[in-house]
Amino acid sequence: xxxxxxxxxxxxxxxxxxxxxxxxxxxxxxxxxxxxxxxxxxxxxxxxxxxxxxxxxxxxxxxxxxxxxxxxxxxxxxxxxxxxxxxxxxxxxxxxxxxxxxxxxxxxxxxxxxxxxxxxxxxxxxxxxxxxxxxxxxxxxxxxxxxxxxxxxxxxxxxxxxxxxxxxxxxxxxxxxxxxxxxxxxxxxxxxxxxxxxxxxxxxxxxxxxxxxxxxxxxxxxxxxxxxxxxxxxxxxxxxxxxxxxxxxxxxxx
Ligand code: UDP
Numbered sequence: 559x560x561x562x563x564x565x566x567x568x569x570x571x572x573x574x575x576x577x578x579x580x581x582x583x584x585x586x587x588x589x590x591x592x593x594x595x596x597x598x599x600x601x602x603x604x605x606x607x608x609x610x611x612x613x614x615x616x617x618x619x620x621x622x623x624x625x626x627x628x629x630x631x632x633x634x635x636x637x638x639x640x641x642x643x644x645x646x647x648x649x650x651x652x653x654x655x656x657x658x659x660x661x662x663x664x665x666x667x668x669x670x671x672x673x674x675x676x677x678x679x680x681x682x683x684x685x686x687x688x689x690x691x692x693x694x695x696x697x698x699x700x701x702x703x704x705x706x707x708x709x710x711x712x713x714x715x716x717x718x719x720x721x722x723x724x725x726x727x728x729x730x731x732x733x734x735x736x737x738x739x740x741x742x743x744x745x746x747x748x749x750x751x752x753x754x755x756x757x758x759x760x761x762x763x764x765x766x767x768x769x770x771x772x773x774x775x776x777x778x779x780x781x782x783x784x785x786x787x788x789x790x791x792x793x794x795x796x797x798x799x800x801x802x803x804x805x806x807x808x809x810x811x812x
Pocket of ligand 1: 577578618623638645698700701706707708
């Protein structure tokens with residue numbers, strides 16, 4: 559498929575980027591080379607005419623669950639708010655990265671932070687998308703004890719996205735951890751039920767339940783392969799497509 563000139567298959571997508579996609583392999587924090595590489599891929603997908611809403615994680619900086627231990631001195635709820643603030647840091651970096659490659663963007667936060675980001679207001683977010691702006695949705699849901707996967711599912715639904723694109727560092731959903739088990743098999747398509755029955759870890763269970771109930775398809779794909787975001791918005795057969803369709807789950811060797 560000529561992804562350079564053809565119209566995208568999906569008109570509006572929710573792209574979930576984990577915090578680790580902003581850092582150098584094996585490191586924490588922000589790597590601007592990684593941020594810029596991601597920005598270029600997103601810019602190509604937007605240039606094809608796809609409306610893009612981004613939900614970004616914060617795991618490269620901090621996850622609330624790190625502080626579950628009661629002796630950590632930080633209450634777990636506080637730590638979750640710290641995790642949400644980490645996503646705002648990533649959002650600011652990605653906004654500059656996207657603007658440096660010529661994209662029109664808006665950073666929106668689920669926690670009010672008027673000096674750095676617009677408040678997330680659903681109708682305003684939709685308007686930005688209609689005007690061709692890439693929206694970066696930071697601070698997750700604004701509530702503790704969940705992750706940005708749940709925020710991604712929620713925003714995909716309320717913004718009427720056609721699909722939730724979950725960018726990961728592996729090729730899709732495998733029967734086992736492909737980084738540990740060389741015999742793990744990659745699924746091409748999966749029904750939500752299979753995902754749950756086999757307890758395959760893709761996103762947190764709240765996010766999966768929301769997508770399943772509201773028939774929001776999820777494509778899990780590898781963001782580290784240059785051009786994959788553009789391929790995903792064009793509906794190319796990459797990664798693993800999870801949906802309510804009974805497809806007779808196909809498998810292929812990685
Ligand atoms: N978080 C939260 N509520 C939300 C989204 C995120 O409390 O709606 C916190 C949670 O502690 C989470 C952290 O922010 O661990 C960073 O997000 P996440 O772990 O989803 O980042 P990722 O793994 O995608 O990098």
